[in-house]
Amino acid sequence: MTYILRTHQLTKTYNGEAVVSGVDMNIKYGEIYGFLGPNGAGKTTIMKMITNLVQPSGGEKVHDTSYEVLKRMGSIIEYPVFFEKLTARKNLELHCEYMGYYDKQAITETLALVNLVNVENKPVKDFSLGMKQRLGLARAVITKPEILILDEPVNGLDPVGMHELRDLFMKLSRQYGITLLISSHNLSEIEQIADTIGVIRKGKLIKEAPMEEIRNAHTNHIELVVKDYPRAAFVLENKLNVWNFRVREDKNIINIYDDYSQNDIIQSMIQNQVTIESIVHKKQPLEDYFLQLIGGDGPNAKFN
Numbered sequence: 001m002t003y004i005l006r007t008h009q010l011t012k013t014y015n016g017e018a019v020v021s022g023v024d025m026n027i028k029y030g031e032i033y034g035f036l037g038p039n040g041a042g043k044t045t046i047m048k049m050i051t052n053l054v055q056p057s058g059g060e061k062v063h064d065t066s067y068e069v070l071k072r073m074g075s076i077i078e079y080p081v082f083f084e085k086l087t088a089r090k091n092l093e094l095h096c097e098y099m100g101y102y103d104k105q106a107i108t109e110t111l112a113l114v115n116l117v118n119v120e121n122k123p124v125k126d127f128s129l130g131m132k133q134r135l136g137l138a139r140a141v142i143t144k145p146e147i148l149i150l151d152e153p154v155n156g157l158d159p160v161g162m163h164e165l166r167d168l169f170m171k172l173s174r175q176y177g178i179t180l181l182i183s184s185h186n187l188s189e190i191e192q193i194a195d196t197i198g199v200i201r202k203g204k205l206i207k208e209a210p211m212e213e214i215r216n217a218h219t220n221h222i223e224l225v226v227k228d229y230p231r232a233a234f235v236l237e238n239k240l241n242v243w244n245f246r247v248r249e250d251k252n253i254i255n256i257y258d259d260y261s262q263n264d265i266i267q268s269m270i271q272n273q274v275t276i277e278s279i280v281h282k283k284q285p286l287e288d289y290f291l292q293l294i295g296g297d298g299p300n301a302k303f304n
């Protein structure tokens, strides 16, 4: 089966208000699924429904075999809590006992995986945020889950901590074959590692696509500046069969997102008496595209 986890019309209502509505997510085996959205968009609520911490008001989630996958699911939804006075190793030992999984070798291996071997006998209260995040991850992966659900795991980390954690995610995915669902409110945090991106805005999944497709389609585009944009748009659609473009009416700019030949566009515009002021190939920062998507009202839209 291609998918390890799918949701179908997943919905959550609080006090008559839908905070998550009709979400269809499709997470493939072994991939890193970047779950993006501004604060309050509904990411945590969806992750809680997936991990059975919150009961959906409607819709469902579909695993291959529901009970079995739950056992094979690791998660960090809220800030990970530890027995602060106990050592990292002791925390992992207690967790394994609680889960009915006791394998000393697994503890040692997992501490090595998250690079905490040299501090395994320190009490957790002396750990930095990054170390705690890595210990949380160790706890989530020690029982060898097939899927990991991580809610904003790099939040609050400095660039070094973020980098370390991203490397670890790649390792878990590529070397251990674990599927990862990682939420973030910042595209740049997961852009390099995500295979698929799901974008949530006001409780609705507004985009789900391979990261590569988004990168190609939206970072490269042709910017066409014309005197008469309605006529230029007409020519694009009717003479060149170009549909994937956006008009910025205030500036007579047309951004064309698919891979078209600039020459064809120039020739066709000339043949149809459209005056071109300029035509250039541009790269849009991906973050701008994301802000535009979740803001929904122009390139300067902010998250909230």
Ligand SMILES: Nc1ncnc2c1ncn2[C@@H]1O[C@H](COP(=O)(O)OP(=O)(O)OP(=O)(O)O)[C@@H](O)[C@H]1O
Pocket (backbone or CB within 6 Å): 014, 019, 037, 038, 039, 040, 041, 042, 043, 044, 045, 046, 152, 185
């Ligand atoms: N138990 C609850 N009762 C009422 N409203 C809730 C409850 N839990 C969440 N909400 C609301 O649901 C909306 C979505 O919250 P959620 O925490 O899922 O968003 P999020 O995308 O994870 O944002 P953040 O990154 O800030 O955690 C918010 O408006 C929040 O106030």
